[in-house]
Amino acid sequence: MAGLSAHVPELDLSPFSPTGFAALAQSRGIALEKAVWMTEQPVTYGIDAGRRLDETGNPNANLRLEFLLPPEKWRMAAVLVPIVAREPEVTVLLTLRTAHLSAHAGQVAFPGGKIEKSDPTPVHSALREAREEIGLFPEFVKPLALLDLHNTGTGFRVIPVMGLIDPSFVPEPEPNEVAEIFEVPLSFLMNEQNHLRHLLNWQDYRILFHAMQFEERFIWGATAAMLHNLYERLYAPRDEGDDR
Template sequence: MIPLRLSDPHAFTPAGFRERALSALSGPQPDDGDGPSDFDLNPEVAAARPHPDALATARPAAVLIPAIARETITLLFTQRTNHLAAHAGQIAFPGGKAEPYDADPLATALREAHEEIGLEPSRVTPLGTLDRYLTGTGFRITPVIGLVDPAFTPVPDVNEVADTFEVPLSFLMDARNFQRHSRNMGGVDRHFYAIPFGDRFIWGATAGILRNMHQRLFAP
């Protein structure tokens, strides 16, 4: 893998990003046991789990990482509505749990993106998948990277998506923008990665997936 140079304009063009993603993600995927998770910064929480093998009980899910093919790539995010039962108001990629009729994680990611933001599968060029991400809520997420036609205009499902916004890929892939934060949840301090961007706060599984994306595509 060619080390990332933030000053290299080609690295974040559609052609440069496509080349990098196809090259980096063409090999075999690491075993799930070595993949990223919400437990990476919380080993004591992992040790206290009722079932020692969380992978055995995790439910499959997938998200689409929409890389908008502008002159310089941006990633599209959603902000979940505040009335949802889980992860209300949080920033996420479009996605959700796999259904029995989904052929594979790509099918799940494309279906969910179409349902949540009106993204037609014909506007997406799949570039590969990152390492599966295990969440503390019991999901094993497959992140699918897709290059998206820049003419696409999001049409959010108002029941699930309060807003959509884009962030330059160069900002998200700069390791200096990754931070570690903690919050007290249920009387326990939980640690997590976060990427503040203006008044947006990208954290939790979404930030963890972005960190894995940096490691797989742009780390020396």
């Protein structure tokens, strides 16, 4: 109507609000369409979740995991990085795996698992696994973007899918796989001062991992590496013209 203007509420684009996080993820993350492309890349593509140490105790970028595992041992996987759209600040939903599992028992993890041939894309794989593990139905999830592919010492090549989760979602853990479900403020995990380095002896090697301690929760390995990658892609200070 002439002479009148509709009032449009301003969006909260602070970096840890739901709208602010979504904007950062979609502008600085990897497009969802790249997920299938990632599955076709050689083992030399991707970020190692841990780095071997050289004889001086320093991480050596030339000693990569593809030299430790034969090509036929690698398996593709996808995880959902669930960002719960809480106001005024979002949280990260994480799981504690049960102690009896054959892989990553008792560790903090994102919901996810192996990519099945029946999955149309790795994004569908992440959503399927989240539904199976924590009862998260796809209608509660808005997939936004990808993080970088991660190679783990256990032979998985993991595609992380960032998704914004409706805060009305009520988790239902699958008791055989998930012991607990909890949330951590994203602002805590994106503070570089909270990023630790963790040493582990594995198969006669010394491996350096990222790690984060939140209250009694110790987050390390591939999960911490993916969170560190989220920090580097979305929140780390950037030089002008840096469009990584």
